[in-house]
Amino acid sequence: MNSFGWRDAVRISLLLLVACLVLFPIAAAILGGFKTSGELRVTPFSIPEVWRTEFYGAILTDPSFWRYLGNSLFIACATVFLTLILGSMAAFVFSHIRFFGSGFIMSYLLMGMMFPVAASIVPLFIQIRDVGLLDSAWGVILPQTAFGLGFSILLFKTFFDQLPKELFEASRIDGISYVGFFLRFTLPLSTPILGTVAVFVFVTSWNNYLLPLVVLNSSDQFPWTLGMMQFRGEFIVEWNRILAFVTLTLLPALVFFVGAQKYIVAGLSAGAVKG
Incomplete structure (x- = not known):
């Protein structure tokens, strides 16, 4: 049996420190929803003296909250x-099909990962306006998809490259097309990486603020990140x-993340060891 050494103590201490740094703001936000404005100004990080549930109740009974959540x-x-x-x-095409310029196209797509979204917000707004998607949910969905493709293709291709080549060769001998192999073999074997990419994309989209702020004008189309601004008055912020x-809007992303946690670990570690 291995003895507990100083390295283990340092590792556990660092993990506890990181956990505290992550959990402390979340706990403060949850507790802040039970406090009055005066308590938040005086003791913002303490446990409430009186647990007031009317603030959470008012949010849950507000139809606009559910509309923002649905959007x-x-x-x-x-x-x-x-x-x-x-x-x-x-990624399947780049992994299994060799054609002229495939390396250049792959590099071009990966370059998008180094391009910040904020730097392209003005030409992106003009393009969305010109195609008639301004003040529409699709004006947010399509750009988010485009900006997330580089990262997702990189993860997918790394995973697809580790799949057994013998399976692909045997299917080709049996006369199965590329499309058939992709649908019947590749996708069923790619559940871990599908879950990994889904979690990263979902959380990024769920927390996106800048793009909806620029694209959406009507409050009926607002996601929760813009709906939160309804509590910012002219003279006081509630x-x-x-x-x-914020606490209530974190729950869907948290549930989605916990449900797909095992796929994240499996998907990120699938390509770490070959063989």
Whole structure:
């Protein structure tokens, strides 16, 4: 039996420190939704003296909250669906088909990962306006899908390259086409990487603020990141309601992340060891 050494103590201490740094702001946000504005100004990080549930209750009974949540779910799920379909198909082509310029096209797509979204917001806005997608959910979904394709293709291709080549050769001998092999073999074997990409894309889309702010004008189309601004008045900011709002909107992303956690670990580690 291995003895507990100083390396283990240092490792555990660092992990606990990181966990505290992550969990402390979340705990403060959850507790802040139970406090009055005066308590938040005086003791923002303490446990509430009186647990006030009216702020959470007001959010849950507000129809606009559910509308914002539904808009965010639609945008995030549509972005995930398009990214999984387009990214997996493109990565399959780069992994199994060799053609002139494939390396250049792959490098061109990966260059998009180094291009910040904020730097392209003005030409992107002009393009969205010209195609008639301004103030539409698809004006957010399509750019999010485009910006996420480089990262998703990289993950998909790394995973596809580790699949047994013998399986592909045997299917070709049996007369199965590329499309048939992709649908019948590649996708069923790629559940871990599909879950990994889905989680990253979903969380990124769920927390996106800049693109919806530029594209959407109507409050009926707002996701939760823009709906949160309803609590910012001209003279006062209702921080307790904002914290309650943020806490409730974190739950769908948290549930999605916990449900796909095992796929994230399997997908990221699948290509780490060859053989």
